[in-house]
Amino acid sequence: MIKLYWCQNTRAMRALWLLEEAGVPYERVHIDIRDAQAKADPEFRAASPLGKVPALADGAVRINDSGAICAYIADAYPQAGLAPPIGDPQRGAYLQWLMFTNSNIEPAMMEKFSALTPNRAAHGWGDYASMLATLREGLQTGPWILGGRFCAADVMLGSAVYFLDMFKILGDEPVLKAYLERCMARPAAQRAFTVQA
Numbered sequence: 649m650i651k652l653y654w655c656q657n658t659r660a661m662r663a664l665w666l667l668e669e670a671g672v673p674y675e676r677v678h679i680d681i682r683d684a685q686a687k688a689d690p691e692f693r694a695a696s697p698l699g700k701v702p703a704l705a706d707g708a709v710r711i712n713d714s715g716a717i718c719a720y721i722a723d724a725y726p727q728a729g730l731a732p733p734i735g736d737p738q739r740g741a742y743l744q745w746l747m748f749t750n751s752n753i754e755p756a757m758m759e760k761f762s763a764l765t766p767n768r769a770a771h772g773w774g775d776y777a778s779m780l781a782t783l784r785e786g787l788q789t790g791p792w793i794l795g796g797r798f799c800a801a802d803v804m805l806g807s808a809v810y811f812l813d814m815f816k817i818l819g820d821e822p823v824l825k826a827y828l829e830r831c832m833a834r835p836a837a838q839r840a841f842t843v844q845a
């Protein structure tokens with residue numbers, strides 16, 4: 649059975665949300681990321697050498713990146729319909745948006761927090777404003793990033809928008825706020841975001 653190393657109010661919510669969407673059995677293992685002893689647990693470190701959550705163990709498989717974990721779960725359980733299969737015309741757009749959170753939103757968010765001067769040409773993520781504009785444009789049609797079909801990329805993007813909103817750096821973004829509301833209204837998201845250690 650899948651073992652998910654998790655801590656509340658962290659990026660681990662993404663993996664938990666996707667497991668809930670998939671409706672597959674899993675074991676949730678709480679790792680308090682503020683507790684050095686808990687993070688030193690050898691089984692946890694085998695799955696997460698950096699000592700970060702989420703991390704996943706499934707048989708011999710070990711993954712420690714939320715995007716990779718979401719990709720793995722969506723592909724491992726095709727019956728849940730959370731990823732367009734290889735050969736599907738939407739597979740390319742799916743992969744692009746699945747990666748967008750960790751490759752664009754996260755670094756742009758950290759740049760914003762650190763008040764760094766963006767260098768659009770040198771930085772792979774452009775800058776905060778162009779990242780937001782790209783996401784807004786992608787969600788213009790909606791309701792989900794691939795249109796009518798909810799997928800694992802929505803879990804990655806929805807949880808990222810959740811953090812932007814929580815950190816009060818989202819700004820006046822009606823399209824993104826409406827998307828966030830749709831995401832949070834999903835029963836699987838509610839379960840994942842409210843569960844306690």
Ligand SMILES: N[C@@H](CCC(=O)N[C@@H](CS)C(=O)NCC(=O)O)C(=O)O
Pocket residue numbers: 657658659660681698699700701702712713714715750
């Ligand atoms: N790129 C990783 C980032 C994971 C990450 O930064 N997790 C934070 C919590 S949100 C963490 O575990 N921090 C604890 C630490 O670094 O000690 C992912 O998306 O999974």
